[in-house]
Amino acid sequence: MIVARAEHGVSRKDISPNALRVLYKLREGGFQGYLVGGAVRDLLVGGHPKDFDVATDATPEQVKSLFRNCRLIGRRFRLAHVVFGREIIEVATFRANIDDGSGDRETEDGGRLLRDNVYGTIEDDAVRRDFTANALYYAIEDFSVRDYVGGYQDCMDRVLRLIGDPVERYREDPVRMLRAARLAAKLGFTIAPDAAAPIPELAHLLAAAPPARLFDECLKMFLAGHAESSFRTLEDHGLLPALFPETAVALETNRSGALRTMLLQALRNTDERIAQDKPVTPAFLFAALLWPAYCRELAVLQKAGIDPLVAQQRAADRVTLHQAQRIALPRRFSQPMQEIWLLQPRFNQRVRKRVFRLLAHPRFRAAFDFLELRASGTPEVADDVAFWREAQLQAPEQLAERLDPKSPRRDGDADAAQAGEGDDDAPRKRPRRRRRKPGGSGGAPA
Ligand code: ATP
Numbered sequence: 001m002i003v004a005r006a007e008h009g010v011s012r013k014d015i016s017p018n019a020l021r022v023l024y025k026l027r028e029g030g031f032q033g034y035l036v037g038g039a040v041r042d043l044l045v046g047g048h049p050k051d052f053d054v055a056t057d058a059t060p061e062q063v064k065s066l067f068r069n070c071r072l073i074g075r076r077f078r079l080a081h082v083v084f085g086r087e088i089i090e091v092a093t094f095r096a097n098i099d100d101g102s103g104d105r106e107t108e109d110g111g112r113l114l115r116d117n118v119y120g121t122i123e124d125d126a127v128r129r130d131f132t133a134n135a136l137y138y139a140i141e142d143f144s145v146r147d148y149v150g151g152y153q154d155c156m157d158r159v160l161r162l163i164g165d166p167v168e169r170y171r172e173d174p175v176r177m178l179r180a181a182r183l184a185a186k187l188g189f190t191i192a193p194d195a196a197a198p199i200p201e202l203a204h205l206l207a208a209a210p211p212a213r214l215f216d217e218c219l220k221m222f223l224a225g226h227a228e229s230s231f232r233t234l235e236d237h238g239l240l241p242a243l244f245p246e247t248a249v250a251l252e253t254n255r256s257g258a259l260r261t262m263l264l265q266a267l268r269n270t271d272e273r274i275a276q277d278k279p280v281t282p283a284f285l286f287a288a289l290l291w292p293a294y295c296r297e298l299a300v301l302q303k304a305g306i307d308p309l310v311a312q313q314r315a316a317d318r319v320t321l322h323q324a325q326r327i328a329l330p331r332r333f334s335q336p337m338q339e340i341w342l343l344q345p346r347f348n349q350r351v352r353k354r355v356f357r358l359l360a361h362p363r364f365r366a367a368f369d370f371l372e373l374r375a376s377g378t379p380e381v382a383d384d385v386a387f388w389r390e391a392q393l394q395a396p397e398q399l400a401e402r403l404d405p406k407s408p409r410r411d412g413d414a415d416a417a418q419a420g421e422g423d424d425d426a427p428r429k430r431p432r433r434r435r436r437k438p439g440g441s442g443g444a445p446a
């Protein structure tokens with residue numbers, strides 16, 4: 001189907017000038033040039049594309065010969081990048097989803113795609129894409145939208161529909177299940193019933209997806225302004241256990257719901273920060289996403305009578321190690337994530353020397369923000385939040401005056417600070433001294 005310019009809302013003024021340059025140049029060179037994929041979809045539903053991809057019948061080598069500022073990348077999937085300062089326009093040659101026996105296309109036993117370099121027609125290129133809404137082509141020659149799979153109507157209806165047989169397409173590439181959840185959350189689309197139905201049963205296939213790719217998908221889900229809705233969509237479709245197995249279990253067994261409350265608050269804050277153009281870091285995000293798993297692990301170790309400090313480090317290491325089998329969280333993020341966790345019990349301290357030491361800690365700010373988050377699920381933490389908020393504002397001399405050089409109340413009581421937050425089922429080892437008058441230690445099951 002061809003949707004003529006007069007019938008659709010994609011306007012050149014919303015398209016990156018560099019992408020337009022590429023399209024015009026391809027046409028001058030005698031090739032076809034189309035804007036494709038997420039950009040067309042986003043423009044049709046009134047969104048702002050974050051990148052502009054181009055599809056063409058020119059081979060990567062032909063593209064390279066047209067542009068001085070072009071480099072070829074990829075082996076498994078050869079692409080041309082046309083570079084304009086900080087903006088890169090990705091130009092892909094039409095590909096086919098067929099095995100022509102040339103060895104340019106390889107699949108693994110389970111149907112997973114390994115190599116994909118067979119060139120084809122625009123129709124071939126359309127049907128190998130994931131969702132119909134992602135398979136629309138904006139033609140520079142007449143400004144029409146070309147639709148070979150019903151994607152235009154699906155965009156209008158705000159539906160994500162897989163092209164072809166959903167089970168087959170998920171087996172071919174399980175990450176498509178995450179893309180369904182992410183795009184539904186981002187765009188406010190619904191997942192078509194036949195595309196949603198097989199997900200819970202096939203979610204386990206994600207275990208075979210490369211952990212580095214899952215990390216990238218996680219950043220797109222949680223650090224692109226729609227973290228909360230992504231999380232809820234993952235939960236709704238049974239995808240959470242495939243990505244964060246231990247967090248999923250911890251949330252299920254946490255009867256008070258404190259951990260879920262806290263996690264959702266963290267995701268909302270992340271979305272707000274992004275909306276306000278404030279920086280966000282994967283370390284803090286993963287600290288929140290894995291906090292339930294950490295609390296649960298810590299509770300188990302403490303129940304076994306292990307020394308609190310040892311238990312904290314061991315719980316942090318175990319959770320990090322287990323999670324790494326699914327999602328490749330680089331060390332430059334996992335290390336500060338652990339620090340954020342390990343600093344939490346220290347907010348319990350009021351001894352002068354220790355207070356000043358914690359205030360001077362390079363990770364203090366992140367750890368304090370995290371403490372504030374915990375207060376959303378565990379109101380008992382509010383005392384500590386109030387104390388440390390004030391401590392940051394006070395002049396050092398003033399603060400020193402308020403603090404005992406030695407506190408009879410809090411010193412050495414940094415253990416079990418959040419064990420109760422994690423595990424409602426395990427009998428908790430109570431701190432020797434009561435820290436707060438009513439209600440007891442942080443995270444008592446409600
Ligand atoms: P976003 O707005 O998040 O960038 P997008 O749809 O543009 O969403 P990209 O990862 O940039 O997502 O992919 C560009 C296009 O490539 C998609 O629109 C889709 O047509 C195709 N595509 C991406 N990933 C897959 C996949 N796993 N299987 C099939 N086609 C895919």
Ligand code: MG
Nearest residue numbers: 037038039051
């Ligand atoms: Mg894109």
